[in-house]
Amino acid sequence: MKKDKPKYKQIIDAAIIVIAENGYHQSQVSKIAKQAGVADGTIYLYFKNKEDILISVFEEKMEVFAENLKQIIEIDASASEKLFQMIENHFNVLASDHHLATVTQLELRQSNLALRLRINAILKNYLVLLDSILKEGIENGEFNEKIDIRLARQMIFGTIDETTTTWVMNEYKYNIIDLTPKVHRLLLNAIKV
Amino acid sequence: MKKDKPKYKQIIDAAIIVIAENGYHQSQVSKIAKQAGVADGTIYLYFKNKEDILISVFEEKMEVFAENLKQIIEIDASASEKLFQMIENHFNVLASDHHLATVTQLELRQSNLALRLRINAILKNYLVLLDSILKEGIENGEFNEKIDIRLARQMIFGTIDETTTTWVMNEYKYNIIDLTPKVHRLLLNAIKV
Amino acid sequence: MKKDKPKYKQIIDAAIIVIAENGYHQSQVSKIAKQAGVADGTIYLYFKNKEDILISVFEEKMEVFAENLKQIIEIDASASEKLFQMIENHFNVLASDHHLATVTQLELRQSNLALRLRINAILKNYLVLLDSILKEGIENGEFNEKIDIRLARQMIFGTIDETTTTWVMNEYKYNIIDLTPKVHRLLLNAIKV
Amino acid sequence: MKKDKPKYKQIIDAAIIVIAENGYHQSQVSKIAKQAGVADGTIYLYFKNKEDILISVFEEKMEVFAENLKQIIEIDASASEKLFQMIENHFNVLASDHHLATVTQLELRQSNLALRLRINAILKNYLVLLDSILKEGIENGEFNEKIDIRLARQMIFGTIDETTTTWVMNEYKYNIIDLTPKVHRLLLNAIKV
DNA sequence: CATGAATGAGACTTCATTCAT
């Protein structure tokens, strides 16, 4: 499996650094290769093309979110508590890696539509997990049974995303993790019974 | 004033069509000129450069949102009702011009960071108006005085944006205007007393 | 006669100023028109095309050199004295109009080959007059009869030109008129008996 | 070192041929690449931009003049003899490569001012060597101690340049090398005791 | 005579990808 070879991760990590520091349109394959300490051609032994690098960057990192979220779902707690954990986790991961935050919130969005559609497909797994929290909350009477799950999911994701992007655009001036309780309360208000 | 000359609007409208139909990166100046029925060089009598066309597209169209929102604010109605109108207006404008919807929700986001920052500056006016609805609601006791206005604004905008983008990505399969009551109720729940 | 109309000279003078201040490649027709206080199209009522403006600039100004030189030739003086006057006159004209000096020594040389060949044709008249000074000097025994007139002319013109260009490139730091005696002595040495 | 790679010289030589045959303004990078037998992009592996090609052309070729002149200075001969050799060498190099002659005397002068200033800086080395011949002649009593070295240098260079340009403009109709004795005698007269 | 809005051809440079070593 290519993904397990050291150079694969080496290139992914190099890509995040290069994109965060130079911006999407200034992140040439040669720059990524240099940062990764390999030759340009070597990139193509591990990735089909440039787009494949970017998708893989997203894939690898979304996995972290999804992994964490899976664990959160499995803990023994209320749906509301799980929602809290989810928000906190989201903020935590990005707060601990500003390069990653810049890349996912700003730079990767400049990619072409095709890439963004593929990224959305990856995101879907994350959103499905979010759905399961919502369903659980409705079933156990924590959340209002009348809410439209799809809309609620879009609200939650839209709010987290907008909050994070604003934080990145403000150059991490404040600690985004501190926003968790407020964001949680706001969203909970919207969906609770 | 250049903006009042017919060719100015002609080019703006052509740009929206070309970008919506070809995608951001396949919208060459020559294509826009052809669609507008002018020579390539004529574009540069009305716009400084290609980026200037895109900013102007956004500026011109955001004006519509902002204008409408200003009128909404001035009507004699509750803050809740104004919020409803705002959401409905947002959906209305984009539902009535799918080209515009595609451009603002998908294509323009592929622009480089510099352009996006300028677009954000334009958006600010819109967000300021949204703030005033929130303030009014808090003052007259409709909305919870404990809510953080900035967060509430990010939630509202994030939700509307995410909802609209999902609708565009689903190729306008359903009527987004119909979502207004549900979206409104959800958001209102989050902020009402 | 077009040349006698006020706008003709107006445009010629504007061209010199614009070229001197902006450089050859930054001297668009529209800039010259603006400086002359006429519309772009008006230029084409007086000049066939842009090249025609530049040739006319040269023609008009070379006329001054040639006129002066003709008078110098006609005065009652030795050939050596006439050579002195010629050098002095050349330096005088350019020293009294730095814009003109910049244009003839630096900017006009960037024109294309075709234009430069036409300029050379105009120069010929000037060189013919120089030839007549040389012939006179040889005939009356002032200059060495063995010198090759064509070569001597090239030396004299080459020296004056190189001297002037150096002065312009040094941004008129010193007074070029003061060089006249030294230049004269040097050239005279080369051709005297 | 890029300059030592075969393609570097290949491109320089191609540039001289293309410029001589098509003129400065008709020498597109693609033409030079084609003549050199490489892809357009390859040019940019060896040169920063188009201007860099032109400067390098001049640099490479001026080196020949300067190298030869250095050897001339070192030979055991009178300053007058060295001056002769210098003139002859100058004529020899250009007579043996008409393409080069056209490029240096006519085409390269159409370049913009910035490029010409850089070319002048390269020329300076050549002029410094010429100065040392003059100084030597003055010290050993061959040349008049009263001459102004800078002026004498400008005369010598101006004369050689004007002579060569005239020859090129006359399309090499006569053998410029044959002019050496006459030019030498003329210039020597000007500066000898 | 004068205007000035409109035209449209034309070239430098970048960079993802390949392939011989």
Place this chain on the structure above:
DNA sequence: TATGAATGAAGTCTCATTCAT
């Protein structure tokens, strides 16, 4: 596996000139 030199397609913008008013 790994290299890195070479490829070549593709697009923005300028500006001399025209012509309807």
